[in-house]
Structures are given as structure tokens and as C-alpha cells.
Amino acid sequence: MTSRPLPAQLPRTDLTRHRRLREQGSLERADLDAILDAGFVCHLGVVVEGRPLVVPTVYGRDERHLYLHGSVASRSLAGGTPVCVTVTHVDGLVLARSVFEHGVNYRSAVIHGEARKVTDPDEKLEGLRRLTEHATPGQWSYARRPSRKELAATTLLALSLEEASVKIRTGAPDDGDGPDAELGLWAGTLPLTAVWGAPVADPLLPADVPVPGHIARREGTRHG
Amino acid sequence: MTSRPLPAQLPRTDLTRHRRLREQGSLERADLDAILDAGFVCHLGVVVEGRPLVVPTVYGRDERHLYLHGSVASRSLAGGTPVCVTVTHVDGLVLARSVFEHGVNYRSAVIHGEARKVTDPDEKLEGLRRLTEHATPGQWSYARRPSRKELAATTLLALSLEEASVKIRTGAPDDGDGPDAELGLWAGTLPLTAVWGAPVADPLLPADVPVPGHIARREGTRHG
Structure with missing residues (x-):
């Protein structure tokens, strides 16, 4: 693995060439x-x-x-x-x-x-x-x-x-x-549009375990 | 093409057999x-x-x-x-x-x-x-x-x-x-969840063309 960044332009090859549209x-x-x-x-x-x-x-x-x-x-x-x-x-x-x-x-x-x-x-x-x-x-x-x-x-x-x-x-x-x-x-x-819903707790989870912030804050945000 | 319905059970073949999970x-x-x-x-x-x-x-x-x-x-x-x-x-x-x-x-x-x-x-x-x-x-x-x-x-x-x-x-x-x-x-x-949004009219469309019901009524419904 090298640290040189990949080129900003993707290569035009037989596989990537756009044949249509x-x-x-x-x-x-x-x-x-x-x-x-x-x-x-x-x-x-x-x-x-x-x-x-x-x-x-x-x-x-x-x-x-x-x-x-x-x-x-x-x-x-x-x-x-x-x-x-x-x-x-x-x-x-x-x-x-x-x-x-x-x-x-x-x-x-x-x-x-x-x-x-x-x-x-x-x-x-x-x-x-x-x-x-x-x-x-x-x-x-x-x-x-x-x-x-x-x-x-x-x-x-x-x-x-x-x-x-x-x-x-x-x-x-x-x-x-x-x-x-x-x-x-x-x-x-x-x-x-795909949207994240409200977190659904595992039914086996004790009621006092809070939803962590990194999960809770996704609710209502867009995905994709 | 025959009119006989396909069987209710999908066939278990080399290609469809579930190998995992x-x-x-x-x-x-x-x-x-x-x-x-x-x-x-x-x-x-x-x-x-x-x-x-x-x-x-x-x-x-x-x-x-x-x-x-x-x-x-x-x-x-x-x-x-x-x-x-x-x-x-x-x-x-x-x-x-x-x-x-x-x-x-x-x-x-x-x-x-x-x-x-x-x-x-x-x-x-x-x-x-x-x-x-x-x-x-x-x-x-x-x-x-x-x-x-x-x-x-x-x-x-x-x-x-x-x-x-x-x-x-x-x-x-x-x-x-x-x-x-x-x-x-x-x-x-x-x-x-994927949800259909409000129809967006083609900018070239005259303003008096209504959104037909079959398109308008999808707004807010779930897809997928």
C-alpha cells in the first residue's frame, strides 16, 4: 500500500468506458x-x-x-x-x-x-x-x-x-x-428519499439503558 | 408459455440452496x-x-x-x-x-x-x-x-x-x-424507510397542467 492519492480522474478502460447514455x-x-x-x-x-x-x-x-x-x-x-x-x-x-x-x-x-x-x-x-x-x-x-x-x-x-x-x-x-x-x-x-427512523430497542434490553447520542441523532436524517 | 401457476415453493437447487445464515x-x-x-x-x-x-x-x-x-x-x-x-x-x-x-x-x-x-x-x-x-x-x-x-x-x-x-x-x-x-x-x-416526496414539475411544463391523481397520491407513501 502506498500513500500516494489515487488520481482525481478515474481511468477510462474497457470496463469503465461508458457505452450508453x-x-x-x-x-x-x-x-x-x-x-x-x-x-x-x-x-x-x-x-x-x-x-x-x-x-x-x-x-x-x-x-x-x-x-x-x-x-x-x-x-x-x-x-x-x-x-x-x-x-x-x-x-x-x-x-x-x-x-x-x-x-x-x-x-x-x-x-x-x-x-x-x-x-x-x-x-x-x-x-x-x-x-x-x-x-x-x-x-x-x-x-x-x-x-x-x-x-x-x-x-x-x-x-x-x-x-x-x-x-x-x-x-x-x-x-x-x-x-x-x-x-x-x-x-x-x-x-x-430514504430516512432513518426512531431507534427500536431490543425487547430484551433493560428499560434503563439510554440510546447513545450517535444513534439517537440519526433519527429523521436522510440516507443515500 | 403455459398458464399453469408456478409452484408455491421455490425449487431447492445448487443455485438457490442457502449455504449460510x-x-x-x-x-x-x-x-x-x-x-x-x-x-x-x-x-x-x-x-x-x-x-x-x-x-x-x-x-x-x-x-x-x-x-x-x-x-x-x-x-x-x-x-x-x-x-x-x-x-x-x-x-x-x-x-x-x-x-x-x-x-x-x-x-x-x-x-x-x-x-x-x-x-x-x-x-x-x-x-x-x-x-x-x-x-x-x-x-x-x-x-x-x-x-x-x-x-x-x-x-x-x-x-x-x-x-x-x-x-x-x-x-x-x-x-x-x-x-x-x-x-x-x-x-x-x-x-x-424510503418515502415518496412531492411531485416536482418539469420547469418547461405550463403552470396550468395539474398533477394527475395517480402520481399525486403517492406523496408521503412508503416505498420498498
């Missing part, structure tokens, strides 16, 4: 970072005996790597297995005048690489810390950290953030200045 | 249906030159098939290409006493099969109708339907719903009755 493609690393930071669940794709398998899993990150909870796919992940990790935020429906122009406002990052099983205990602990803090900032300091045995029972994958591509669609439908505008139909977007 | 697995077709009906964006996995590619796309369905908007992946989808389609709803964070027991409450469906490009114009129109109505009920009757040219320019994929598996996790953390319960830490879940 080019206007939605971004090769800005800042866009990639923002999409990754806004979520905590990704879809991990692997090839198993020639067939694709796509499973949801949680992730965290540092500047150069994504860390994935990998048990689901671990049977398929011998060293150097190619994976594809996709993180998508759905921001709303694009309701055009014509069905043909309908679509979705979204932000999506697709990362290509070879997943590496993290075996060094220190790196694994640090990866798990990042994964835990990514989903719930403040929780690593609050909860009981993994024992040596638990650490050994956890499969953590690392994936370089070097080769990735981003697609973003925002805003109104595209048929507002075409012939369909004459139809007199309503057109616009219907936003979709 | 068996308590979360379901082979009830009703669970699959509910998960598919609750969303409109899936992650489509294909194998391209031996590597996985996972892209988000919209879907609709009938009793036996998923219909997918397929342009993104269409270059990889020659007849009979194996695909994996995953639909995931994230319902919240599971915040246990120990980091090891942390997790996510979610509902996820994984469908395996061979995607077929829909070429028959009638089937394509019907598939697009289902896809449109799945995302926005009422919109097919409201918007301008595809012209013959638009229909030809649309790639629609069909995927049988025969081979699928479901995972569901709900409820409290699992360490409420173990030794970690003595730690005095708060534990529970933090729910995450």
Missing part, C-alpha cells in the same frame, strides 16, 4: 467518493462456474479500498477472483410525456477489480472498523469489538478503488421541448 | 413475489469475457417472468446468456452489543436464469406496460405509449421466475441473551 457518465473520483460515502449496502457480483451471482452485502472504505463483508460470496472468491461491486442510490422516478422517455434519477458506482481476502489481523480489524463506522458512525467506540476468535470467523474482502465508473442522472424529463410537450400531459419527477 | 432463507414464492412487488430497481449481473458486470436497471413482472430494461447489458446478452437478478430492500441497521453481531435487516430476492431478448412486438409492448405500471401504477394509461420506432429502439429482457431464492432478516440483534447482554450497552435496530 454518455451524458450520465462521470469519471470524477469525487463523484465516486460521494456515492460510496452515501450508502452502506452494495451488490457484489462474482462468477461461479461460469454463471453470475449477485448478492447484497455491507461495505466500508478507506481512500484506496473498499472493504466488504464477504461470507456470502467467499466460497467463490479464491485469490484474484474478478468481482464487480455496484452501489446505487435511487433518487426518484422521471415521469415524461412519453413512456419512451421515462427513467430513473439515480447515482450509481460500478467498481471492477480482484477481491482480496484480508488475512492480516491488524488490517482486518482496521477494515472492520471502517465498515462499522461507515454504516454507523460512532459505533466502533461504543460496541464490544471483535475477539480474536470472532475476527478469525469473519471474512473481510478488500477491493481497490482504482477501476470504477459512475453514472448520475438528475433533473427533469428530456421531452419538455419536443413534440410531446404539446400533449398537455403533466411531466416531472417523483423524488424518493 | 439458513434461518434467513425462504423458499416461499409468496415471499419472492412480495419482494419483487415492493421495488422497481434491480441489480442485473452478467458475465462479460469471464468477468462479472453488475448494473442497476428497472423491472416489471407478470406471474412467471421478470421484464427488464436491458440496454445497459444488452451487448453481453446473446441468446441464452445466464444472468442473476437481485432485488434488495434495506430495512435498517441491526445494532448489537458486539460488533460481530451487527447486521442489516433486509429483504432480498436472487433470481437465476437465462435472459431472453423480447422481440415479438406484442409481447414487448405488454412487457413495457408491466414495467411502466410496476414503477408508476396508472402511468401507462396516462403517458404517450411507444411508437413502433420507439418500441424497436427499446431492449426488453424476459427472465423466468422459476429459479430464485429469498433471504429475509427482521427484528432485534441476536446477542440479547448471551454474555454480552451484561455489558449494559444499548442494542436494537435503526429502521430505514
Whole structure:
């Protein structure tokens, strides 16, 4: 691992080149970072005996790597297995005048690489810390950290953030200045927002245990 | 296509057998249906030159098939290409006493099969109708339907719903009755809910075009 930062522009490769809807493609690393930071669940794709398998899993990150909870796919992940990790935020429906122009406002990052099983205990602990803090900032300091045995029972994958591509669609439908505008139909977007609710205590929890501030203060905030 | 309904139990195959977290697995077709009906964006996995590619796309369905908007992946989808389609709803964070027991409450469906490009114009129109109505009920009757040219320019994929598996996790953390319960830490879940917002009119829309009821009435309703 080097400390040199990754370039601000994502590389244009056979895997990241945008073949379609080019206007939605971004090769800005800042866009990639923002999409990754806004979520905590990704879809991990692997090839198993020639067939694709796509499973949801949680992730965290540092500047150069994504860390994935990998048990689901671990049977398929011998060293150097190619994976594809996709993180998508759905921001709303694009309701055009014509069905043909309908679509979705979204932000999506697709990362290509070879997943590496993290075996060094220190790196694994640090990866798990990042994964835990990514989903719930403040929780690593609050909860009981993994024992040596638990650490050994956890499969953590690392994936370089070097080769990735981003697609973003925002805003109104595209048929507002075409012939369909004459139809007199309503057109616009219907936003979709994910919001954190009120913490629900474990029924087995004694009534006098307070909700810690780092959890309580998320209520009502937006996710994604 | 036959009119015989698919069996209520999903088949246990090499691809759908739950290898991990068996308590979360379901082979009830009703669970699959509910998960598919609750969303409109899936992650489509294909194998391209031996590597996985996972892209988000919209879907609709009938009793036996998923219909997918397929342009993104269409270059990889020659007849009979194996695909994996995953639909995931994230319902919240599971915040246990120990980091090891942390997790996510979610509902996820994984469908395996061979995607077929829909070429028959009638089937394509019907598939697009289902896809449109799945995302926005009422919109097919409201918007301008595809012209013959638009229909030809649309790639629609069909995927049988025969081979699928479901995972569901709900409820409290699992360490409420173990030794970690003595730690005095708060534990529970933090729910995450996606909600439709107020319709946003296209800036190019004349001010006197009303929001149709089928769109207006979604505001404030839950998605997922």
C-alpha cells in the first residue's frame, strides 16, 4: 500500500468506458467518493462456474479500498477472483410525456477489480472498523469489538478503488421541448428519499439503558 | 408459455440452496413475489469475457417472468446468456452489543436464469406496460405509449421466475441473551424507510397542467 492519492480522474478502460447514455457518465473520483460515502449496502457480483451471482452485502472504505463483508460470496472468491461491486442510490422516478422517455434519477458506482481476502489481523480489524463506522458512525467506540476468535470467523474482502465508473442522472424529463410537450400531459419527477427512523430497542434490553447520542441523532436524517 | 401457476415453493437447487445464515432463507414464492412487488430497481449481473458486470436497471413482472430494461447489458446478452437478478430492500441497521453481531435487516430476492431478448412486438409492448405500471401504477394509461420506432429502439429482457431464492432478516440483534447482554450497552435496530416526496414539475411544463391523481397520491407513501 502506498500513500500516494489515487488520481482525481478515474481511468477510462474497457470496463469503465461508458457505452450508453454518455451524458450520465462521470469519471470524477469525487463523484465516486460521494456515492460510496452515501450508502452502506452494495451488490457484489462474482462468477461461479461460469454463471453470475449477485448478492447484497455491507461495505466500508478507506481512500484506496473498499472493504466488504464477504461470507456470502467467499466460497467463490479464491485469490484474484474478478468481482464487480455496484452501489446505487435511487433518487426518484422521471415521469415524461412519453413512456419512451421515462427513467430513473439515480447515482450509481460500478467498481471492477480482484477481491482480496484480508488475512492480516491488524488490517482486518482496521477494515472492520471502517465498515462499522461507515454504516454507523460512532459505533466502533461504543460496541464490544471483535475477539480474536470472532475476527478469525469473519471474512473481510478488500477491493481497490482504482477501476470504477459512475453514472448520475438528475433533473427533469428530456421531452419538455419536443413534440410531446404539446400533449398537455403533466411531466416531472417523483423524488424518493430514504430516512432513518426512531431507534427500536431490543425487547430484551433493560428499560434503563439510554440510546447513545450517535444513534439517537440519526433519527429523521436522510440516507443515500 | 403455459398458464399453469408456478409452484408455491421455490425449487431447492445448487443455485438457490442457502449455504449460510439458513434461518434467513425462504423458499416461499409468496415471499419472492412480495419482494419483487415492493421495488422497481434491480441489480442485473452478467458475465462479460469471464468477468462479472453488475448494473442497476428497472423491472416489471407478470406471474412467471421478470421484464427488464436491458440496454445497459444488452451487448453481453446473446441468446441464452445466464444472468442473476437481485432485488434488495434495506430495512435498517441491526445494532448489537458486539460488533460481530451487527447486521442489516433486509429483504432480498436472487433470481437465476437465462435472459431472453423480447422481440415479438406484442409481447414487448405488454412487457413495457408491466414495467411502466410496476414503477408508476396508472402511468401507462396516462403517458404517450411507444411508437413502433420507439418500441424497436427499446431492449426488453424476459427472465423466468422459476429459479430464485429469498433471504429475509427482521427484528432485534441476536446477542440479547448471551454474555454480552451484561455489558449494559444499548442494542436494537435503526429502521430505514424510503418515502415518496412531492411531485416536482418539469420547469418547461405550463403552470396550468395539474398533477394527475395517480402520481399525486403517492406523496408521503412508503416505498420498498
